[in-house]
Amino acid sequence: MATAEDRVKADIEREDALQGIGCSRKRKEDPRFVQGKGTYVDDVKLPGTLYADLVRSPFAHARIKGINKEKALALPGVHAVLTAEDLKPLNLHWMPTLAGDVQAVLADEKVHMQYQEVAVVIADDRYIAADAVDLVEVEYEALPVLVDPHKALDPDAPILREDAEDKDNVGQGPRKHPNHIFNWQVGDAEATERAFDEAEVTVKQEMYYPRVHPSPLETCGCVASFDKVNGKLDVYITSQAPHVVRTVVSMLSGVPESKVRIVSPDIGGGFGNKVGIYPGYVTAIVASIVIGRPVKWIEDRMEHLSTTAWARDYWMTGELAADKDGRIKGLKVDVLADHGAFNSHAQPTKWPAGFLSICTGSYDIPVAHVNVDGVYTNKSPGGVAYRCSFRVTEAVYVIERMMDVLAQKLGIDKAEIRRRNFVKPEQFPYETCLGWELDSGDYHTALDKVLAAVDYEGLRKEQAEKRAKGELMGIGLVTFTEVVGAGPSKNCDILGVGMFDSAEIRVHPTGSAIARMGTITQGQGHQTTYAQIIASELGIPSEEIQIEEGDTDTAPYGLGTYGSRSTPVGGAATAVAARKIRDKARKIAAHLMEVSEDDVEWDIDRFKVKGVPGQEKTMKEVAWAAYNNVPEGMEMGLEAVDYYDPPNFTYPFGTYLCVVDIDKYTGVVDIRRFYALDDCGTRINPMIIEGQVHGGLNEGFAVAMGQEMPYDEEGNLLGNTFMDYFIPTFVETPHWETDYTVTPSPHHPLGAKGVAESPHVGSIPCFTAAIVDALAHLDVTHVDMPHNAYRVWQTLHELGADKRD
Amino acid sequence: MAKQHISFSLNGEQIDALVEPRELLVHTLRETLNLTGTHIGCETSHCGVCTVDLNGVSVKSCTVLAMQAHEGEVTTVEGLANGELHAVQQAFIEEHGLQCGFCTPGMLMRAQRLLQENPDPSEEEIRWGMAGNLCRCTGYQNIIKAVQSAAKKLQQEA
Numbered sequence: 001m002a003t004a005e006d007r008v009k010a011d012i013e014r015e016d017a018l019q020g021i022g023c024s025r026k027r028k029e030d031p032r033f034v035q036g037k038g039t040y041v042d043d044v045k046l047p048g049t050l051y052a053d054l055v056r057s058p059f060a061h062a063r064i065k066g067i068n069k070e071k072a073l074a075l076p077g078v079h080a081v082l083t084a085e086d087l088k089p090l091n092l093h094w095m096p097t098l099a100g101d102v103q104a105v106l107a108d109e110k111v112h113m114q115y116q117e118v119a120v121v122i123a124d125d126r127y128i129a130a131d132a133v134d135l136v137e138v139e140y141e142a143l144p145v146l147v148d149p150h151k152a153l154d155p156d157a158p159i160l161r162e163d164a165e166d167k168d169n170v171g172q173g174p175r176k177h178p179n180h181i182f183n184w185q186v187g188d189a190e191a192t193e194r195a196f197d198e199a200e201v202t203v204k205q206e207m208y209y210p211r212v213h214p215s216p217l218e219t220c221g222c223v224a225s226f227d228k229v230n231g232k233l234d235v236y237i238t239s240q241a242p243h244v245v246r247t248v249v250s251m252l253s254g255v256p257e258s259k260v261r262i263v264s265p266d267i268g269g270g271f272g273n274k275v276g277i278y279p280g281y282v283t284a285i286v287a288s289i290v291i292g293r294p295v296k297w298i299e300d301r302m303e304h305l306s307t308t309a310w311a312r313d314y315w316m317t318g319e320l321a322a323d324k325d326g327r328i329k330g331l332k333v334d335v336l337a338d339h340g341a342f343n344s345h346a347q348p349t350k351w352p353a354g355f356l357s358i359c360t361g362s363y364d365i366p367v368a369h370v371n372v373d374g375v376y377t378n379k380s381p382g383g384v385a386y387r388c389s390f391r392v393t394e395a396v397y398v399i400e401r402m403m404d405v406l407a408q409k410l411g412i413d414k415a416e417i418r419r420r421n422f423v424k425p426e427q428f429p430y431e432t433c434l435g436w437e438l439d440s441g442d443y444h445t446a447l448d449k450v451l452a453a454v455d456y457e458g459l460r461k462e463q464a465e466k467r468a469k470g471e472l473m474g475i476g477l478v479t480f481t482e483v484v485g486a487g488p489s490k491n492c493d494i495l496g497v498g499m500f501d502s503a504e505i506r507v508h509p510t511g512s513a514i515a516r517m518g519t520i521t522q523g524q525g526h527q528t529t530y531a532q533i534i535a536s537e538l539g540i541p542s543e544e545i546q547i548e549e550g551d552t553d554t555a556p557y558g559l560g561t562y563g564s565r566s567t568p569v570g571g572a573a574t575a576v577a578a579r580k581i582r583d584k585a586r587k588i589a590a591h592l593m594e595v596s597e598d599d600v601e602w603d604i605d606r607f608k609v610k611g612v613p614g615q616e617k618t619m620k621e622v623a624w625a626a627y628n629n630v631p632e633g634m635e636m637g638l639e640a641v642d643y644y645d646p647p648n649f650t651y652p653f654g655t656y657l658c659v660v661d662i663d664k665y666t667g668v669v670d671i672r673r674f675y676a677l678d679d680c681g682t683r684i685n686p687m688i689i690e691g692q693v694h695g696g697l698n699e700g701f702a703v704a705m706g707q708e709m710p711y712d713e714e715g716n717l718l719g720n721t722f723m724d725y726f727i728p729t730f731v732e733t734p735h736w737e738t739d740y741t742v743t744p745s746p747h748h749p750l751g752a753k754g755v756a757e758s759p760h761v762g763s764i765p766c767f768t769a770a771i772v773d774a775l776a777h778l779d780v781t782h783v784d785m786p787h788n789a790y791r792v793w794q795t796l797h798e799l800g801a802d803k804r805d
Numbered sequence: 806m807a808k809q810h811i812s813f814s815l816n817g818e819q820i821d822a823l824v825e826p827r828e829l830l831v832h833t834l835r836e837t838l839n840l841t842g843t844h845i846g847c848e849t850s851h852c853g854v855c856t857v858d859l860n861g862v863s864v865k866s867c868t869v870l871a872m873q874a875h876e877g878e879v880t881t882v883e884g885l886a887n888g889e890l891h892a893v894q895q896a897f898i899e900e901h902g903l904q905c906g907f908c909t910p911g912m913l914m915r916a917q918r919l920l921q922e923n924p925d926p927s928e929e930e931i932r933w934g935m936a937g938n939l940c941r942c943t944g945y946q947n948i949i950k951a952v953q954s955a956a957k958k959l960q961q962e963a
């Protein structure tokens with residue numbers, strides 16, 4: 001007879017065989033990628049494809065006096081050259097942005113930024129198209145350029161958007177100047193003022209969060225194919241949100257949504273850059289409709305960096321009021337946001353500055369006020385999130401920087417000041433003064449674990465010794481809380497569509513399953529992890545579960561993948577849909593075993609009759625019965641759909657610590673150690689989580705240490721190639737140490753919170769904090785990014801710290 | 806200018822192709838020969854997603870003219886597996902050395918060449934030896950692990 005121990009062992013084996021939640025299962029996607037068999041947009045080949053290439057403006061602000069297409073049209077192999085004049089009759093020369101503004105598809109009489117799309121050339125191949133672009137002659141009359149957002153609202157500032165000059169609202173509330181886009185305020189201004197008036201200490205710090213670009217290795221592109229006979233439009237596109245694209249394309253083109261099929265095939269990274277709809281896509285679609293042949297448009301790297309969605313560009317001022325012990329009494333954040341030539345940022349409709357109001361962070365702050373003004377400049381339009389949920393990166397940056405500024409002012413240790421202000425475990429769910437309900441957290445444990453792991457005391461001692469010797473060593477510490485999983489439809493929508501997400505699961509008669517989701521992977525490994533969720537919920541081995549996403553003809557409608565929303569929203573939908581199936585399966589199992597449903601219990605991969613060993617039906621047996629022997633009155637089949645509207649966001653958190661040594665003569669920063677502890681609630685695939693954390697840290701490192709998109713006075717973008725724009729290589733990238741705690745989300749069906757953006761959001765202020773900490777004894781409270789050697793050296797030089805004695 | 810006739814060995818097979826003199830090797834591979842495993846990320850020699858072997862060295866095929874491959878030997882990611890997966894392919898899967906997969910073919914082509922140049926590289930040597938290949942997703946750490954583990958496996962086999 002089997003002993004109890006044997007039975008436990010058998011249960012564990014049965015569970016392990018499923019490769020469900022918690023298993024570091026190898027990725028399902030990988031075999032095709034390592035053999036060069038992925039299908040990215042540029043790999044899509046349709047017979048008779050033509051190629052689109054764009055004529056772009058060399059000027060940042062100019063009037064178009066004339067366009068001469070003749071020479072281009074005369075080139076053999078050129079099929080068409082289209083300008084705004086050609087799109088006007090179709091009313092497609094402008095398009096709506098996700099933010100309620102409009103953006104020119106092709107420049108309509110004026111250009112508002114360098115590299116703006118002016119005309120599109122359609123030709124037999126990409127070489128001919130490129131030749132023809134050179135042959136299109138455009139005459140410009142240069143206009144005064146507005147580059148500095150601080151001057152945008154001056155009475156004598158050049159007016160950029162003449163098309164919107166008379167509008168008192170460009171989609172996000174009243175505005176006060178033709179270059180003004182919106183003003184957004186949250187919190188109690190008066191009470192906050194009072195807190196500051198009464199405070200024992202106040203601190204204030206200005207900081208600039210530079211304009212940066214996500215720059216995935218695959219640029220943006222599409223293949224549009226309009227079938228004139230059937231009136232059907234297929235578009236293969238690099239999109240993180242194919243269903244939203246379908247809705248927009250249908251609205252723009254007039255093709256019924258049922259005849260538009262959007263396919264996001266394999267995507268070579270997105271990081272927020274592939275959420276929006278770009279003029280290149282629209283011109284390819286229009287050209288295909290007009291010419292009746294497939295049209296491919298793939299941008300090059302320079303076009304990608306110059307015109308597609310970037311992030312940040314926030315001029316922020318943070319202020320804290322506190323008592324002498326460092327307990328915070330109030331917070332103020334004031335922002336000037338440079339949105340470029342068109343307001344094409346991608347935030348949920350009611351959030352013109354995204355989730356910036358999460359800026360109270362991990363701290364119990366009684367009162368706060370946030371004020372944001374958005375303005376137009378002659379720069380590329382944006383901004384989106386770069387591996388972050390809607391400005392949460394900026395929010396975490398400002399509060400974490402301010403915590404350090406306050407600590408330095410009061411002479412309190414930077415870990416200690418955080419500990420004093422943390423929301424305590426027993427306070428959850430915790431309502432912040434700016435209206436967020438933090439679902440769960442245990443900040444003290446995370447902090448203590450990291451401090452112990454790195455020997456914080458020892459590091460501080462070492463730092464003191466080094467300072468005595470004139471050497472520069474810095475310890476950066478960040479204890480962030482962020483918000484992901486957008487979002488409850490009561491306060492989040494995109495173009496009026498609620499930000500739910502969806503899953504549809506079908507269990508086949510022989511017990512394998514296929515599932516389709518409204519999200520779309522760009523490297524996150526959805527084909528692997530969604531299957532693990534279903535495996536645990538339904539007792540079907542992961543290997544027998546097929547996951548499909550990205551084809552709007554087959555997948556249920558969803559809002560897509562960005563802002564770490566796949567696990568919190570799509571993952572929840574998957575779990576709920578699976579549970580609907582399990583509920584039905586339970587009824588079938590009871591029917592098969594001729595017992596009441598109440599007597600049946602679920603056990604890993606089967607239903608058992610309580611207290612009757614051996615009386616059981618596996619999910620496989622139930623699946624078969626679902627197609628031939630169901631209880632009377634029940635419909636056949638075993639499938640379910642769920643559109644999951646989350647009751648709340650999720651709030652992952654973490655503690656990061658970075659140790660740097662700075663060479664005071666050269667400004668070279670050596671990142672000696674980076675320790676990242678993340679708490680993303682329930683962990684579905686630890687291997688994938690760790691990979692996501694590595695990647696996010698590396699992108700954070702890129703932003704903090706080198707990325708920026710500077711413009712000169714004429715509005716020329718300096719740094720739009722990989723020569724100038726910093727992408728860390730193997731050589732600069734530090735070694736990452738990762739760790740975790742698990743504090744499940746109470747409202748998510750699996751307790752999972754989402755993780756991919758946390759390491760980006762959390763690491764950036766940590767790098768800055770380390771640099772500043774190295775200079776704190778020289779009374780430095782803040783240094784702006786990027787911390788490349790030249791800029792760090794400049795700071796050292798100004799301080800006189802680079803003097804040789 | 807008129808198209809030119811070239812012939813070269815591609816993944817062990819003799820190939821004839823008609824190319825424009827200005828045509829880049831990566832375009833010939835992807836467009837004419839339908840091998841889309843080799844990707845394009847920058848066309849300026851910075852990202853390495855177009856890396857292939859040409860005559861026994863790693864080259865960035867976005868910066869090589871197709872005509873330069875004439876009478877040469879080219880290997881792409883499609884030619885890496887030989888019945889079963891190459892050790893670097895297997896190691897990238899085992900060590901989670903890829904996410905979106907866009908950089909992966911170039912990474913693999915560089916990694917297998919590096920391991921022929923230096924069968925037992927240190928972490929430092931891997932970092933420098935692969936510095937011409939960018940990845941936006943992985944933070945490189947697991948790629949290094951994968952290259953190390955492939956090195957071990959290849960040495961055991963040798």
Ligand code: FES
Nearest residue numbers: 846847848853867
């Ligand atoms: S495409 Fe060849 S190096 Fe980037």
Ligand code: FES
Nearest residue numbers: 904908940941942
């Ligand atoms: S795996 Fe995406 S760029 Fe390397």
